[in-house]
Amino acid sequence: MRLRLTEFRPRTGPRTHRVVQPRTPLRHTSLRDPEDTYGVLIGDHDGLNRLAGLFSFAACSRHTIVHVPLRDGVPPDEGRGEPVDLVLAHPEAGLRPGGWPELRRRLGRGTPLTVRTDEARTARARLDRPYAATTLRHTTHACTYFLIGGRSAFASAATAFALAAGRGPRHPCAAEGRAAFVTCLSGELAPDPGLRRHPEIVIAFKPYPPYAHFRRPGR
Template identity: 55%
Template sequence: MRLRGDEFRPSAGRYAFRVVQPRPALRHTTLSDPLRGWGYLVGDHDGLARLAALFSFAAYSRHTVVHVPLRDSVPRTYAPGVPVDLVLAHRSLGLRPSVWPSLRRGLTRGTPGTVRTDEQRTADHAAAWQARWEQRWERLDPVDRIRPAVHARTLFLFGARDTFASASVQLEVAAGFGPRHKRAAKGYDVLVTSLTTHLPLSRGRHTELDIGFQAYPPYAHFRRPGRSASRRSRTAASP
């Protein structure tokens, strides 16, 4: 898959990073802070599909920060919690959330470009992570968990190749199966899958990060997969 984006090279003191943002912005996708309540990532098909590609890109881009602005997305009728942006980065990159506000101020003049993802490679590494999780979910190596942190109204997800690949597949599932739900045609959000199993285990309050689908309004444009836009509803008099 090819994904359009802007590339930036901001610096804060002695720290400098390559940052990639999707272009255009994901206008119909929102995210709530999972550390201050229920973490809920909900979007339309385009938003979830592009997020899947961004997670896949992050999986194989150890030296790149993926920044997804979501706070300015179109507000939803049901939007629990505190809205946050999203940042994906490898654990090995050494990005500290405390320097992010300075880096974010440098995201002003990006260079347009295109990033590519390999769906089969992503699926293979996602399957490898899933196999390890099924064998020893309670004893996973820290590298096999996505570590969340929140700072400056931004959710940071620090992961590695296989964890980001697995998260990408879950977003693909949400983009593919969410529109098939009966509630989707009525404009309701549909809880499809979750990234909670990717997060560290905790003894206190359980951190959750679920993924849902919701078509963007007006809902008259939306048709569930398999239904033609011109197909009439069958009546009792129909043969």
Template identity: 40%
Template sequence: MRLHTTFHTARLGATEFKVVRPARTPARAVLVDTSWFLNGRFDQEAAQIAAGLWALAATSPRTLVHLPIRANAKHGPEGEPLGRGRPLDLVLLHHSLQFAPSRWKELRGRLGPGRPRTVDLPGPDPDADPGVPDLHHRENHDRFHQDIHGETLFMTGSTTMFRMGAGLFADLARRGPGQLFHHPGTHYCRSLYCHPHDRDLHLEYCEEWPAGHSDGRS
């Protein structure tokens, strides 16, 4: 899997932090904070980019991985207004970095244009089972924790969890188009289960978007 990114650095006090973003932010991707769930909707390209970013988070524990998509949520797929929820960006944060999400807005404001970098990542096994283990079980300590600061959802977890998330997005991109093609009127979705005190992340594959959501292709 080849991922085109920009790498950024900024200091907070004596500490320098690294932030990576996709070189081109997918327009057909939204993440919304609602009362019960965190709802994400992605077309195929956006899901593929997201899969790459989650895979990068699994291999780069000293880097914050940022997907800046909150501006996309003026209208959702098929023109559905998303005013019922709060649009969010996404940051993937390895727990070992010990970055305080409350400082994200300050760090984000110090990021420059960044340097382009192409990253080669191992692709997900197409024959792997994309199922999700029971992360609500009390004996499972390897779970995501969530914070929302600066209109951004922070998903803090381990290498194992980020690899699992990458597999879910890859599965969304791989199986979603076929589901909608062979079974019109249905939908394809996956869920990422988090800490019992947090909300689950519901991911849905969507093909129909308003005209303003360009896919970026000429």
């Protein structure tokens, strides 16, 4: 997949960070704060497909912070919790959630960047070395949900988003303009001792309004 991004090189103290964002926003994709109960991510085909690409890119980019602004899109009419942005990073990127607000303020204008992801490589990363499989640490800070972890967990999440983008439009609920719950991120997320249940992010497909434009594949 080809991803059109904007690249930033903000500096905090002695360190220069590499941050990328989608060049155009995911207008019809939203994430409800998973720290409340469980997270709900609802997106149209474009949003879910691009998230699959962004997670795939994050899996192979240990020193890059992937920032996905989601709060400025079309407000969702389903799900509970506050809308949040999304940040993906490896520990090697040196990102502290508490330092994100300052880093975000320093992003500036940025420069265009186009990258290609390798879906076959992502699939291999999800399956290779199962004994070394990792989970994603997660927290919410400054209206942003952070996922910090390793290659295999990001690759597994990329596969889940690709599945949702492919199967979601075929779900009967989609033709009625309702969210179709397709899959979730659960095993990819690290357990949280403070929660009574294992953390989970439900991934749902929903066509963008007006729904008259949408036709289920094969119809």
